[in-house]
Amino acid sequence: MAKGQSTRERILSESLRLFNEEGEPEQSAVDVANALGMSPGNLYYHFKGKDAIIRALFDGFEEEMRVILRGSRGRITSIEDNWVYIYIILEEIYDFRFFYRGLSALLDRYPDLAVRFRALLAEMRDAIDDSLDGLEQAEALDIHKRLRPVVVDQIISTLTFWLSRDAVSANSLESSSLIDKTVFEAIALVVPYMGDASVETLNTLIDRYEAAKT
Amino acid sequence: MAKGQSTRERILSESLRLFNEEGEPEQSAVDVANALGMSPGNLYYHFKGKDAIIRALFDGFEEEMRVILRGSRGRITSIEDNWVYIYIILEEIYDFRFFYRGLSALLDRYPDLAVRFRALLAEMRDAIDDSLDGLEQAEALDIHKRLRPVVVDQIISTLTFWLSRDAVSANSLESSSLIDKTVFEAIALVVPYMGDASVETLNTLIDRYEAAKT
């Protein structure tokens, strides 16, 4: 543990680590205290319980994600830009993976977080719409009016459930491979709408993907 | 409750109802017994606990899903066929929705069910491959070799996480509307690969979707 870290911060970072690595449902507030060599009473002095810890962790995630989403507006015009942009989003989600893995259950347990999470998803939707607009101009992307919202839903769904998909699949990947694969899949959703540029774009995408693997 | 139903059957159907409607994590074995006006001791006589109940429920789901998946092989050639086929799959999943809503957590808790669930997904993958083959011949569907497995993944993902997506979204739909919407989205994933037939297919799809709504 880095010196200068307050007890509060130590509780938060150890909780995040335990939830991500051992599974949030399996860890009680007392487990967190034990992992830190701290008494439960002390932990309860800093946080009213596991609920308060999870809310505090969400605060941090929410803020960082907002910075990412807002920082990109109007700046995404190429496939390369998109690759990097989505990669950054997925890395942020990966750091908060316990939340995404048990999403439905957690949103049921914390209705207040559900409201905030939905607001975050709405921001993400706007950001994706924005970058699709950018691509439509720069790369002659052409999505049928009726299909546009469906495609956006599919992209959001991919960015939301990629970790659950991996958990369900038999052979779980290492994190960076998984992120690369997911970026590829997200962009692949719009490739067929690129008309004559599709094949070329697909090749660019495959090159980028293969490069990331090495 | 229908007469002639054994206590075992009553426990299973009441458990399924409670898990689906009230959430599986919130219901203990004692809650199920109480809901049936039965003593916990009696429930424990029939099932060793909640784990045994969930395994028995999975047995039923697994068997029904296999029948559906195997019954369709080689019989799907049109968009209409696909619509009906996917609709039936989603209805079956809907009956077992508590499981799909807490998928990651449940597969973590029951590694034996994880193995069986993955086998079921593999069967589903084969069935989807099969029906895409059918469409490729009948409707000149043309998916780039590299994208084919990605598209199949996206379809499977849609059919696996549609209930979680709905739970996360702000405005949850009524079950039949949600199923219609999901069928539309699943088929929409292959529409752009239909070349000249795309627009026509999309219109057929929209008509079918609008008809389902009324």
Add this chain to the structure above:
DNA sequence: GTCTATAAGTAGATAGAC
């Protein structure tokens, strides 16, 4: 097959000493 009673274990939470 079904009931009552109860044991055993654990998470969540707080009071009060240091």
Add this chain to the structure above:
DNA sequence: GTCTATCTACTTATAGAC
């Protein structure tokens, strides 16, 4: 700020009577 001690509430599980 941190610790020890403790209490409540609840789930799981079983023994033994009917």
